[in-house]
Amino acid sequence: MPVFINEERKQFHLQGKNTSYIFSILKNGQLGQLYFGKKVRHRDDFSHLIQLPAEPLGNASFPYEGDPFFSLEYLNQEYPSFGTSDYREPAFVLKHESGSRTSHFTYKGYRLEKGKPSLDGLPSTYVEDESEAETVTITLEDTVSMLEMDILYTVYHERDAIVRSVQLRNQGSEPVVIERLLSASLDLPHADFDFLHLHGAWIRERHVACLPLRKGLQSIDSKKGVSSSNHNPFFALKSQEASENQGEVYGFSLVYSGNFFGGVEVDAYDTSRALLGINPFGFDWTVEGGCSFQTPEAVMVYSDSGLNGMSQTYHDLYRSRLAGGEWRDKERPVLINNWEATYFDFNEEKILGICDAAAELGIELFALDDGWFGKRNDDTTSLGDWTPDQNKLPNGIKGLSEAIVGDKGMQFGLWVEPEMVSKESDLYREHPDWVLGVTDRTLSHGRNQFILDMANEEVVDHLYYTLENLFSSAPISYVKWDMNRNMTEIGSASVTARRQGEVSHRYVLGLYKLLDKLTTRFPHILFESCASGGNRFDPGMIYYMPQTWTSDNTDAVERLKIQWGTSLVYPISSMGAHVSSGHNHQTGRVTPLETRFHAAMFGAFGYELDATGFSDEEKETVKTQIHFIKENRRLLQFGTFYRLLSPFNGNDTSWMVADQEAEEAIVAFYRTLAQPNPGLVRIRLQGLDPEALYEINHTEERLYGDELMNIGLLIPPIFNGTVATEQTRLKGDFQSHIWKLRKVN
Template sequence: MIQFDTDRRLFSISTAGSSYVFGLNEKGVLQHLYWGDPVAAADCAPLLGSRLHSSFDAALDRDAEEFAYWGGLSYMEPTLKVRWHDGVRDLRMAYAGHRIERADDGKETLTVVLRDEAYPLEAHLIYGVRPGHDLIERHALIVNTGDRDVVLESAQSAAWSLPELRDYRLTHVTGKWAGEFQLRSASLTEGKKVLESRRGFTDGHANPWFAIDEGTATEESGKVWFGALGWSGNWKIVAEKTAFGRVRVTGGINDFDSEWTLGPGERFETPSFVGGYAAGGFGAMSRGLHRYQYEHVSPGRDLRKVLYNSWEATYFDVNAKDQIALAERAAMVGAELFVIDDGWFGQRSHDRAGLGDWTVNAEKFPNGLDELIGKVRDLGMAFGIWVEPEAVNPDSDLYRSHPDWVYHFPTRARTELRNQLVLDISNPGVKGYIVDFMSKLLGEHDIAFVKWDMNRTITEPGMQDHPLNRQKELWIRHVRSLYEIWAELRRRFPGVAFETCAGGGSRIDLGMLRYADQAWPSDNTDAFDRLSIQEGFSYVYAPKLMTCWVTEAVSGMNKRVTSLKYRFHSAMTGTLGIGANLNEWSEEQLREAAALVAQYKEIRPLVQGGRQYRLRALEHKSVDAVQYVGAGDMGEESVLFAFLHAQKLGDGLPRLRLQGLDPDKRYEIYGMEVDGAKDDGPEVDGVKGDGAEIDGVKGDGPEVERAKDVRSGRALMRIGVELPLRGDFDSLLYRIRELRQP
């Protein structure tokens, strides 16, 4: 997969569907040459060489530099910028060698070593390729080989040079609290487009990934170049287009208010920046990233449990009696995991006090937490718990004992957001406190799941007992300490699953997902709003990693009214959760919910492990549709969800063409309804079925199904299925199975 042509001085990285080529030109510049469909590396040799336009544009080859160090005639966004002990702020890096290694699992790694011409500093550029993936994992290792400090003013993970295209369309996401992961696209003109976070975590206002195409790519076709950064703190991705039409995307740790002092013999490792090329449009991009996460990023390989969370039912009014009543109803509907949220500890009866005091509130739980845990376990569910270890209320025993444990400047007021401050978790005392109380909590109680929240951006970024000239290291130290804490807890408690949650959909990235089993994409649980949030999430992140709740019929966010079926269908496209007050649900609603949960458990392997297809052909008709394809005991299987926003002017809907099926196989199509509800079923190629009726009285097993029709994969993908959706906020669920001859 990785080769070096000694004669031509070319490095080539080959995957099944792509080639990535760079080389050393006559000036010794590590110059990017090609990235796209597979080619022979030797064919790229004529592209290698320096270019000159004028004395003001004297080093155009550096516009496509593989490692863009700041110095000399380089004026684009740098990958590395340093300050030497003598005040010099210039780098002159020269090639010093390379090595290619192969691991037992088949992963190949290329390390290219660059060395400054005058100062003792090395940059190790590291490229990793895994078998079966059209992705390249990149990061850099900066090594101080001397005996004096070196200040890193910017140390980015990678620079991705794009090929010459007719146009450059950037796709990314933006958002806000309750409106995360909203897709945006725009043509890149000369200058810089900067995506970033300066808030201390990944942030819901943007997310650290990019996709670039020529302006014509769709879900199903077109060439797409993309990258996703694995860093859970301040980050920056810069897409820069020059006056000569070259585009380079540089990304890594945000250099705003950030420096790192590299002592003698020390090393600084940048986070991973994964890049890839997909010839099959945005859908192929997403499926490649999803499979990579399932196989090489996510720590949990098991299917995610159906969870119930008590937050919206009780808020801070938590007590053993009410939680047990909720647990009984959660078990009735088929939940496998019961999670108690905020309010179980300290003097936590509201958000103004108690945060940081991680002891069970004796008034709320007079018999301790184990009374509730035991009841949950007796009901056949695992038990989970909410924590927010990085923050503290000023009204808490912890803060009164350790007021200097929070980030602050001595001469400034300590800004409170949500009545809380942020702990300096890089402080050994703070870090030890968190590891100790979490270890005690998990060690003394039968807890299988932790929802780790973080509802506070970082302000007044000052660290006590830390050198004044190294205060700007705070942003990096916080994230590294967070990773170390999670790694230690996962080592001590390998059977516990963790969910990352931060102010809604913040802190979701390929760095955090190496430790978290799943992620909370938004505090907005409105079933219709969630469709766009979950779609934007899915562009990079896998459905299995996305927690989705079913809440009340009247949305607390928008006062929108939707049916229970619609709310479940929306939440069933990821990892299913329930967050409603089940004590207020009728027996009929509980039975319907139980049947829907049973449906989800039947299709869960497909949703959480299959290939996802976002079906966009009906975008103009107010329909969202998503399909999952995988292999089951009965051969190839698929599940289709479709959602109608609103029907207008009596218009019908055209057929929906499926994807990902074998054109030569024949498939049975099943309607999936609950509680005696009946629909006419899909119409395929003019043939209509009788409809399916499912008994949902007990909800203790899978639905009753009746095949609606049998058609070839070719017909389903080219002719499609009818969508009998009507009115406002209607939805359906179809199951498609390969028909095997006896």
């Protein structure tokens, strides 16, 4: 039983596999936070965890006359408001018809249910059997404004995650305006944490930043209309001594694909408040009488085994109880994408030539990228007109796909960018009012394109019928769904002036509605999300599309940092990763084919180059690579991932994946730059059976699990600057090596 309720004292204790989350009802009827951390035994009274000051507080405000001890400024809370003696960042701000922003929600009751309810119109984690989890819903009420608020908490029996969301209901007749309604707030009793988050830019996504907390507010956010490549909707608070494998870590992740805010405030008493939800900047939402508003889900994870422990909880939850559909548990096909091979310059003959070469190598799926429709010879035209260019594809998508599927024995995939429109398009000429933007200003463009107004139901319906016709017209097994610009001049002709602050969120809801209909209609299609690479890599998209194009940067060396950072919260199966040409298109760096493969193999694997250009030797190498992937992809895509040596801390990177039973493992090592006369390096592994003996492929070595984890695995000989021998394996810049370990007893 993971949820205990002390009825008389109104205390709630949620127990996960290794965690406890305890909160109660305070003297004033609000929710108080008591504890979140490593599992503790249940007891009939946790009142001793409520820490009131022993002496009257100076320069504080107090809700009760004559009581100088009870002040919300001092107490840990679950879902704090502003203006009633707490001056820290609030979880919500509501503007009432009177103009007042003062609210006072007090406890009304609770509901306990097995399993986990879904959220209306929003992606959410789920259960396959109601015995997996329990959900407690705390109902609060503001009797003056006739509002009710449900705070939902789900705890999984075998996971260390608390899933939270909030629903606000207007029971009265007067409208209320939401100015802030975050998904989660958590008060922690101290501030001895490092604030870790993922930052970046286009082709430099999800780099790790980690700095000690300081007094005041430190935050990350997006105002771009998408979750963005600048900051991911995730952060962690880690104890300052925590590492990948030990120490306390609290993770916070938002299941949402639009503007978000995440932050931590350290107050005057050195306590910390973590907050996560829809970004209040540029947002408001009017809730009329009888209506409600639902926030996205926030997923909070606790680990006492370091960052790897936190990540593995997120990986397991997001891979198996957030992603859905037929492709959730299926091994992903080895694909080849023509973008970096041809860009816009191709015809049917060239495409079929690439497919001939790819089929010979053992590649299973061909993905046709941008340039197949309208008059799309560059990025200035035709978005919105999803009809094949007869000059390039005289037999259309149907003819091309049938030739690839029927004659080449491969699957066929297609790139689309449905949320966008070019001014030079039939769609724009017919419906200029369908463009997202304001009517009294010049509209900015990005990549020579504009955004369709997904807040408009007509637009969503049009896109569904257009794409439904396209996807059903040919044997399409894979769709790459792109979105190549951020929102500017945000406005919609489909809503009133009073509701323009709702547009960015309405856009996201429209997108989710469209994706829900399409993925339901085409369950056999493997959808991959993309937004200029990783500009919308978030849990909300994973709910509909089990993998995301991790970055437009295909450089193997840069991908080490990008994929390392992404793995902090997202499973390996969700990361699209391709081997591109040796002379990289984004950095100009030249890297060995082997290193490119070793980086890309830890993800949803494919190639992005011209397969007709391989030498005979390269063909044999690629055949060997593809054979290895097919033999090991269940382990690579669905095994337990461990980070070992960080690319952010030095010249070397290492990570590994092991199966649940510790029968097999694959370990990778990467050295960025050659060093003169280097020393020996041992990598301490993780996740093995300490009592088992493991054989290491292509060697005579057999080592016990405890040796490999405590002493380490010695990397192969590195050129030391004199004479390379037959044993020398790593020579020059950008070198890598992998090991396959298999239990033999």
